[in-house]
Amino acid sequence: MTMKNNELETKSELQDERLFNSTVGRRSFLQYAGASAAGIALVAAGCRKDRNFPAVPSTGATLDFKDDFGVLNYAYALEQLEAAFYVRVASAPPSSFSTAQKAYFQDIQFHEVAHREFFKNALGTAAIGSLEVDFSTIDFTSATSVLGAAMAFEDLGVAAYNGAGVRIKTDAYLVLAGKIVSVEARHAAYIRDIISNGTFADLNSLTSLGASVAGGLDAALTPDKVLAIAGKYVKTKINVINL
Amino acid sequence: MNIVNILEEIEKVDGEIYERLSPRRSAMKDFYSMGKKIALAAAPLALGSMFNKAYGQTLPPAVVNTLNFALSLEYLEYHFYNHALVAAPTLTIPAGAPLAAITTIRDHELAHVNLLKGALGAAARTEITYAMTDFTAGGTFPTVYSDYVTFLKVACGFEDTGVRAYKGQATVLKGLSVLTTALQIHSVEARHASHIRQMLAANGATIKPWITGSATQSNDTGVSAVDAVYAGENLDVQAGITITGINGTAVTRAAAVECFDEPLATADVVTIANLFIKPGFKL
Structure with missing residues (x-):
């Protein structure tokens, strides 16, 4: 990353704080929500001329659920988060990880990187930008902390794909989401079994994510709920429209 | 600085956001909210009642x-595990974690059977009983109920087939609330598959929780009798995008195969399922 980009990020963080420390007015929201991923720069430019509206950050990602691109960008956002997490774990795993665990976390890292890059390419110019992550709540030297976060990411990923599938209108994208979610579920089961063997599909522990013990059903959450949970790990503002 | 939940901000300034933004989706929303209730209650009757409402019986x-089709597979899976637990005296599933895991999986398969039966109501297929099944697959796995590792190998084939089978049906259910339910079953089967694979690994097999492969290998279980279960699993091109080394990353062919599970067409699943069903009862 260039120095110029870093400077821009710092500036936009300050702007973020200003925006959210002030009241979000109805008018400002409409302008904000109207921004498509491709149109953010234009809206931001327009807002600078509006004296009643605080500066809009130049960063931020809009998930517009009006079509499949919104769902794919939603998946892209989550995969970015997962990939960033595992890249960091794989590069310096907790010292108590076994050799096999280190190898499997390498595997998972590449799976998530592949998912991320796949969505980036599939979305092309419709892709949202790179999200800035916030892993300050995770202690990367602690196996307990890393495994807990990994489980949270995987279970949330499963819930996200399961809950978003019904929104997908294109057969090919629906199948692709299906191809990915079962891999996330395999990860989730593996990580859960490291934490406590036998909890691979402990639906009781997943009811807060929409699982059902009686039905033998896994987690499933709508995007708003998923993003509310994932928000703790993301610095970039994620705007949701047409949900 | 943590992210601000934008939806909360939206609702503060515009309580009618959903109607205003997307009035056309009210029909879909009805479907969806029913799906959420199912997820919470998940009683078979509730699902059946949803169908009645949605389709007028x-x-x-x-x-x-x-x-x-899903119900048939769930019957097979349920009987496979249930027989192992209650009526296979020559099979020793070690006490403790292994026995608990097989019990958990059996219970999930039974829950799936009941859920699907409830959803289908009078349209449900006739029950598949254990007597109609043959888990030796016509003698291919003669020790399935006497040798623990063979039992796990067949279990692995069942779970990986289940994952592929549900994936292959997704487009039929596109846009329907029941798709969510099917996806929720699908990922539970994937969790089962991951665990069974770990049980196999714990018993000496070289196998990962995810299905790996290469340009020339799609069956990673070392059991050639289940080749059909893994046919076509070794893709590394998704939607025209080559995954190996994508965008200059170090993603290997093996990782590319692992990170996407492939669907299986109905006819292929039927062929596999029929191996475990006696003549006269085949799908």
């Missing part, structure tokens, strides 16, 4: 077929 034939 008549399910579209394609949906009936898909749900009955």
Whole structure:
């Protein structure tokens, strides 16, 4: 990353704080929500001329659920988060990880990187930008902390794909989401079994994510709920429209 | 600085956001909210009642077929595990974690059977009983109920087939609330598959929780009798995008195979399932 980009990020963080420390007015929201991923720069430019509206950050990602691109960008956002997490774990795993665990976390890292890059390419110019992550709540030297976060990411990923599938209108994208979610579920089961063997599909522990013990059903959450949970790990503002 | 939940901000300034933004989606929303209730209650009756509301007691034939197809597979899986637990005296599943895991999986398969039966109501296929099954697959796995590792190998094939089978049906259910339910079953089967694979690994097999492969290998279990279960699993091109080394990353061919599970067409699943069903009762 260039120095110029870093400077821009710092500036936009300050702007973020200003925006959210002030009241979000109805008018400002409409302008904000109207921004498509491709149109953010234009809206931001327009807002600078509006004296009643605080500066809009130049960063931020809009998930517009009006079509499949919104769902794919939603998946892209989550995969970015997962990939960033595992890249960091794989590069310096907790010292108590076994050799096999280190190898499997390498595997998972590449799976998530592949998912991320796949969505980036599939979305092309419709892709949202790179999200800035916030892993300050995770202690990367602690196996307990890393495994807990990994489980949270995987279970949330499963819930996200399961809950978003019904929104997908294109057969090919629906199948692709299906191809990915079962891999996330395999990860989730593996990580859960490291934490406590036998909890691979402990639906009781997943009811807060929409699982059902009686039905033998896994987690499933709508995007708003998923993003509310994932928000703790993301610095970039994620705007949701047409949900 | 943590992210601000934008939806909360939206609702503060515009309580009618959903109607205003997307009035056309009210029909879909009804479907969806029913799906959420199912997820919470998940009683078979609730699902059945949802169908009655949604379709006026008549399910579209394609949906009936898909749900009955799923029901057939769930019957097979349930009997496979249930027999191992209650009626296979020559099979020793070690006490403790292994026995608990097989019990957990059996219970999930039974829950799936009941859920699908409830959803289908009178349209449900006739029950598949244990007597109609043959888990030796016509003698291919003669020790399935006497040798623990063989039992796990067949279990692995069942779970990986289940994952592929549900994936292959997704488009039939596109846009319907029941798709969510099917996806929720699908990922539970994937969790089962991951665990069974770990059980196999714990018993000496070289196998990962995810299905790996290469340009020339799609069956990573070392059991050639289940080749059909893994046919075509070794893709590394998704939607025209090559995954190996994508965008200059170090993603290997093996990782590219692992990170996407492939669907299986109905006819291929039927062929596999029929191996475990006695003549006269085949799908």
